[in-house]
Amino acid sequence: MDTRNTNTPSGSTSAPQGAPHHVMVIDPNRCVGCWTCAVACKEINNEPLGFWWNRILTTGPNQSTASAPPASDNIDVPRGVYPDVEMAYLPVACQHCNDAPCVKVCPVGATFRRDDGTILVDYERCIGCRYCMAACPYGVRIFNWGDTEYAPGGVVGYGQDYRSDGRLVFTPERPVGVVEKCTFCVERIDVGEQPFCCEACPVGARVFGDLNDPESEVSQLVNAGGAEQLHPELGTDPNVYYVPIRKRPVVQG
Numbered sequence: 390m391d392t393r394n395t396n397t398p399s400g401s402t403s404a405p406q407g408a409p410h411h412v413m414v415i416d417p418n419r420c421v422g423c424w425t426c427a428v429a430c431k432e433i434n435n436e437p438l439g440f441w442w443n444r445i446l447t448t449g450p451n452q453s454t455a456s457a458p459p460a461s462d463n464i465d466v467p468r469g470v471y472p473d474v475e476m477a478y479l480p481v482a483c484q485h486c487n488d489a490p491c492v493k494v495c496p497v498g499a500t501f502r503r504d505d506g507t508i509l510v511d512y513e514r515c516i517g518c519r520y521c522m523a524a525c526p527y528g529v530r531i532f533n534w535g536d537t538e539y540a541p542g543g544v545v546g547y548g549q550d551y552r553s554d555g556r557l558v559f560t561p562e563r564p565v566g567v568v569e570k571c572t573f574c575v576e577r578i579d580v581g582e583q584p585f586c587c588e589a590c591p592v593g594a595r596v597f598g599d600l601n602d603p604e605s606e607v608s609q610l611v612n613a614g615g616a617e618q619l620h621p622e623l624g625t626d627p628n629v630y631y632v633p634i635r636k637r638p639v640v641q642g
Protein backbone atom coordinates (compact mmCIF):
# COMPACT_ATOMS: atom_id res chain seq x y z
CA MET A 390 0.00 0.00 0.00
CA ASP A 391 1.27 3.45 -0.87
CA THR A 392 1.28 5.28 2.41
CA ARG A 393 3.23 8.31 1.32
CA ASN A 394 2.26 11.78 2.41
CA THR A 395 -1.32 11.24 3.38
CA ASN A 396 -0.97 14.47 5.35
CA THR A 397 -0.82 16.85 2.44
CA PRO A 398 -1.75 20.46 3.11
CA SER A 399 -5.05 19.84 1.33
CA GLY A 400 -5.90 16.88 3.56
CA SER A 401 -8.48 17.07 6.33
CA THR A 402 -5.88 16.37 9.00
CA SER A 403 -3.34 18.96 7.93
CA ALA A 404 -2.35 21.99 9.95
CA PRO A 405 -3.89 25.38 9.15
CA GLN A 406 -2.26 27.11 6.21
CA GLY A 407 1.14 28.49 7.16
CA ALA A 408 1.27 26.47 10.37
CA PRO A 409 3.76 23.62 10.74
CA HIS A 410 2.71 20.01 10.48
CA HIS A 411 5.14 18.23 12.76
CA VAL A 412 6.26 14.70 11.93
CA MET A 413 9.12 12.42 12.90
CA VAL A 414 10.87 10.08 10.49
CA ILE A 415 12.85 7.13 11.88
CA ASP A 416 15.32 5.18 9.76
CA PRO A 417 15.59 1.57 11.02
CA ASN A 418 18.47 1.04 8.61
CA ARG A 419 20.57 3.49 10.62
CA CYS A 420 19.37 2.45 14.06
CA VAL A 421 21.95 0.40 15.95
CA GLY A 422 19.68 -0.44 18.87
CA CYS A 423 21.75 1.48 21.42
CA TRP A 424 18.67 2.81 23.32
CA THR A 425 20.30 6.24 23.59
CA CYS A 426 17.05 7.85 22.40
CA ALA A 427 15.06 5.92 24.98
CA VAL A 428 17.41 6.87 27.80
CA ALA A 429 17.47 10.50 26.63
CA CYS A 430 13.67 10.43 26.60
CA LYS A 431 13.63 9.11 30.15
CA GLU A 432 16.05 11.78 31.26
CA ILE A 433 14.45 14.85 29.66
CA ASN A 434 11.00 13.79 30.82
CA ASN A 435 12.03 12.54 34.28
CA GLU A 436 10.21 9.27 33.62
CA PRO A 437 9.79 7.20 36.79
CA LEU A 438 11.55 3.87 37.23
CA GLY A 439 9.97 1.23 35.01
CA PHE A 440 8.48 3.79 32.60
CA TRP A 441 9.57 3.91 28.96
CA TRP A 442 7.79 6.32 26.63
CA ASN A 443 10.12 5.19 23.87
CA ARG A 444 11.25 1.58 23.40
CA ILE A 445 13.53 -0.07 20.86
CA LEU A 446 11.87 -3.24 19.62
CA THR A 447 13.42 -5.80 17.32
CA THR A 448 11.73 -7.04 14.20
CA GLY A 449 12.06 -10.71 15.11
CA PRO A 450 11.65 -13.71 12.84
CA ASN A 451 9.80 -13.15 9.56
CA GLN A 452 9.17 -9.48 10.33
CA SER A 453 11.08 -7.43 7.85
CA THR A 454 9.19 -4.20 7.22
CA ALA A 455 8.09 -1.26 9.25
CA SER A 456 4.50 -1.98 8.26
CA ALA A 457 4.79 -5.48 9.72
CA PRO A 458 5.85 -4.51 13.23
CA PRO A 459 6.85 -6.87 16.01
CA ALA A 460 4.91 -7.76 19.09
CA SER A 461 5.42 -5.18 21.82
CA ASP A 462 7.53 -7.58 23.86
CA ASN A 463 9.80 -8.42 20.97
CA ILE A 464 13.06 -7.16 22.39
CA ASP A 465 16.44 -8.57 21.39
CA VAL A 466 14.94 -11.18 19.07
CA PRO A 467 16.87 -11.58 15.79
CA ARG A 468 15.16 -12.22 12.50
CA GLY A 469 16.02 -15.03 10.13
CA VAL A 470 16.96 -18.64 10.74
CA TYR A 471 20.27 -19.62 12.34
CA PRO A 472 22.97 -19.18 11.10
CA ASP A 473 21.53 -16.48 8.81
CA VAL A 474 20.25 -14.22 11.56
CA GLU A 475 20.51 -10.47 11.97
CA MET A 476 19.17 -7.87 14.33
CA ALA A 477 16.88 -5.13 13.05
CA TYR A 478 15.61 -2.42 15.36
CA LEU A 479 12.33 -0.55 15.42
CA PRO A 480 12.08 2.34 17.89
CA VAL A 481 8.43 2.78 18.89
CA ALA A 482 6.77 5.57 20.87
CA CYS A 483 3.48 7.43 20.42
CA GLN A 484 2.77 7.70 16.70
CA HIS A 485 0.88 11.02 17.12
CA CYS A 486 -1.98 9.80 14.96
CA ASN A 487 -3.97 12.39 13.04
CA ASP A 488 -7.04 10.20 13.40
CA ALA A 489 -6.19 9.05 16.90
CA PRO A 490 -8.33 6.39 18.59
CA CYS A 491 -7.15 7.66 21.98
CA VAL A 492 -8.58 11.11 21.27
CA LYS A 493 -11.90 9.65 20.13
CA VAL A 494 -12.49 7.53 23.23
CA CYS A 495 -11.36 9.96 25.92
CA PRO A 496 -14.61 10.81 27.73
CA VAL A 497 -13.36 14.08 29.20
CA GLY A 498 -11.31 15.53 26.34
CA ALA A 499 -8.06 15.13 28.26
CA THR A 500 -6.28 13.66 25.24
CA PHE A 501 -6.33 16.11 22.37
CA ARG A 502 -4.71 16.90 19.03
CA ARG A 503 -3.01 20.23 18.46
CA ASP A 504 -3.08 21.95 15.07
CA ASP A 505 0.54 20.89 14.47
CA GLY A 506 -0.49 17.22 14.74
CA THR A 507 0.93 16.61 18.20
CA ILE A 508 -1.24 14.48 20.50
CA LEU A 509 -1.07 15.52 24.13
CA VAL A 510 -2.60 14.59 27.48
CA ASP A 511 -3.94 17.25 29.82
CA TYR A 512 -2.75 16.01 33.23
CA GLU A 513 -5.32 18.09 35.05
CA ARG A 514 -8.23 16.71 33.07
CA CYS A 515 -7.29 13.00 32.84
CA ILE A 516 -9.47 10.89 35.17
CA GLY A 517 -7.43 7.71 34.73
CA CYS A 518 -10.19 5.64 33.08
CA ARG A 519 -7.58 4.15 30.69
CA TYR A 520 -9.99 3.98 27.74
CA CYS A 521 -7.18 5.51 25.67
CA MET A 522 -4.82 2.69 26.61
CA ALA A 523 -7.34 0.13 25.42
CA ALA A 524 -7.94 2.06 22.21
CA CYS A 525 -4.31 2.70 21.24
CA PRO A 526 -3.25 0.01 18.74
CA TYR A 527 0.45 0.75 19.30
CA GLY A 528 0.59 0.03 23.04
CA VAL A 529 2.53 3.16 23.87
CA ARG A 530 0.54 4.64 26.75
CA ILE A 531 1.52 4.12 30.39
CA PHE A 532 -0.68 4.40 33.49
CA ASN A 533 0.75 5.73 36.67
CA TRP A 534 -0.65 3.27 39.22
CA GLY A 535 1.03 4.39 42.40
CA ASP A 536 3.63 6.56 44.00
CA THR A 537 6.27 7.05 41.40
CA GLU A 538 9.86 6.18 42.14
CA TYR A 539 12.70 8.08 40.54
CA ALA A 540 16.34 7.27 40.07
CA PRO A 541 18.68 8.84 42.64
CA GLY A 542 19.09 12.52 41.94
CA GLY A 543 15.40 13.42 41.95
CA VAL A 544 14.05 15.55 39.15
CA VAL A 545 16.20 15.57 36.04
CA GLY A 546 15.63 16.99 32.56
CA TYR A 547 12.90 19.55 31.99
CA GLY A 548 12.19 20.48 35.57
CA GLN A 549 9.02 22.55 35.40
CA ASP A 550 5.40 22.40 34.33
CA TYR A 551 4.63 23.10 30.69
CA ARG A 552 1.29 24.31 29.37
CA SER A 553 0.05 24.36 25.80
CA ASP A 554 -2.90 26.73 25.29
CA GLY A 555 -3.27 26.78 29.05
CA ARG A 556 -3.44 23.01 29.39
CA LEU A 557 -0.94 21.17 31.60
CA VAL A 558 0.74 18.78 29.14
CA PHE A 559 3.93 18.12 31.10
CA THR A 560 4.81 18.09 34.75
CA PRO A 561 8.13 16.69 35.98
CA GLU A 562 6.72 14.63 38.87
CA ARG A 563 3.67 13.00 37.40
CA PRO A 564 0.54 12.57 39.50
CA VAL A 565 -0.82 9.11 40.36
CA GLY A 566 -3.77 7.89 38.28
CA VAL A 567 -2.88 9.68 35.06
CA VAL A 568 -2.00 8.23 31.67
CA GLU A 569 1.15 9.50 30.00
CA LYS A 570 3.18 9.07 26.83
CA CYS A 571 5.58 10.77 24.39
CA THR A 572 4.83 14.47 23.82
CA PHE A 573 7.24 15.04 20.90
CA CYS A 574 9.04 17.09 23.61
CA VAL A 575 6.39 19.77 23.21
CA GLU A 576 8.25 22.22 25.45
CA ARG A 577 11.22 22.01 23.09
CA ILE A 578 9.49 22.04 19.69
CA ASP A 579 7.46 25.08 20.73
CA VAL A 580 10.71 27.04 20.95
CA GLY A 581 12.13 25.66 17.72
CA GLU A 582 14.24 22.86 19.19
CA GLN A 583 14.24 19.18 18.22
CA PRO A 584 12.69 16.46 20.37
CA PHE A 585 15.48 15.30 22.66
CA CYS A 586 15.59 11.78 21.15
CA CYS A 587 16.45 13.24 17.73
CA GLU A 588 19.21 15.33 19.24
CA ALA A 589 20.59 12.38 21.22
CA CYS A 590 20.64 9.69 18.52
CA PRO A 591 24.32 9.16 17.70
CA VAL A 592 23.68 7.94 14.15
CA GLY A 593 21.04 10.39 12.93
CA ALA A 594 18.31 7.75 12.75
CA ARG A 595 15.62 10.18 13.93
CA VAL A 596 14.57 13.33 12.07
CA PHE A 597 11.87 15.81 13.09
CA GLY A 598 10.39 18.65 11.09
CA ASP A 599 7.58 20.27 9.15
CA LEU A 600 5.78 18.17 6.55
CA ASN A 601 4.19 21.35 5.17
CA ASP A 602 7.66 22.56 4.14
CA PRO A 603 8.54 20.74 0.90
CA GLU A 604 12.23 21.53 1.47
CA SER A 605 12.39 19.95 4.92
CA GLU A 606 14.28 16.70 5.42
CA VAL A 607 11.14 14.98 6.67
CA SER A 608 9.26 15.98 3.51
CA GLN A 609 12.06 14.55 1.39
CA LEU A 610 12.04 11.30 3.36
CA VAL A 611 8.26 10.93 3.19
CA ASN A 612 7.60 12.13 -0.35
CA ALA A 613 10.73 10.99 -2.21
CA GLY A 614 12.09 8.41 0.24
CA GLY A 615 8.86 6.45 0.63
CA ALA A 616 8.86 6.52 4.42
CA GLU A 617 5.87 4.56 5.72
CA GLN A 618 3.48 4.78 8.61
CA LEU A 619 3.27 1.91 11.08
CA HIS A 620 0.15 -0.18 10.42
CA PRO A 621 -1.38 2.16 7.82
CA GLU A 622 -4.27 -0.27 7.40
CA LEU A 623 -5.61 0.84 10.79
CA GLY A 624 -6.45 4.26 9.37
CA THR A 625 -4.87 6.12 12.30
CA ASP A 626 -2.73 8.23 9.97
CA PRO A 627 0.35 8.60 12.23
CA ASN A 628 2.75 11.53 12.23
CA VAL A 629 5.65 9.14 12.75
CA TYR A 630 7.11 7.55 9.63
CA TYR A 631 9.67 4.80 9.06
CA VAL A 632 12.12 4.53 6.20
CA PRO A 633 11.56 1.11 4.56
CA ILE A 634 13.97 -1.55 5.77
CA ARG A 635 16.47 -2.60 3.13
CA LYS A 636 17.31 -6.27 3.44
CA ARG A 637 20.98 -7.01 3.10
CA PRO A 638 21.86 -9.73 0.61
CA VAL A 639 22.91 -12.98 2.25
CA VAL A 640 26.48 -13.84 1.31
CA GLN A 641 26.93 -17.56 0.92
CA GLY A 642 30.15 -18.74 2.51
Ligand code: SF4
Pocket residue numbers: 419420421422423424425426427445478480589590591592593594595
Ligand atom coordinates in the same frame (compact mmCIF):
# COMPACT_ATOMS: atom_id res chain seq x y z
FE1 SF4 B 1 18.42 3.64 17.28
FE2 SF4 B 1 19.28 6.18 17.37
FE3 SF4 B 1 17.59 5.24 19.25
FE4 SF4 B 1 20.17 4.40 19.20
S1 SF4 B 1 19.47 6.47 19.59
S2 SF4 B 1 18.33 3.12 19.48
S3 SF4 B 1 20.53 4.36 17.01
S4 SF4 B 1 17.16 5.47 17.05
Ligand code: SF4
Pocket residue numbers: 482483484485486489490491492508524525526527528529530570625
Ligand atom coordinates in the same frame (compact mmCIF):
# COMPACT_ATOMS: atom_id res chain seq x y z
FE1 SF4 C 1 -3.00 7.87 20.59
FE2 SF4 C 1 -1.68 5.53 20.48
FE3 SF4 C 1 -1.93 7.03 18.25
FE4 SF4 C 1 -0.32 7.86 20.27
S1 SF4 C 1 -0.06 5.99 19.01
S2 SF4 C 1 -1.83 9.12 19.13
S3 SF4 C 1 -1.45 7.13 22.07
S4 SF4 C 1 -3.62 6.03 19.39
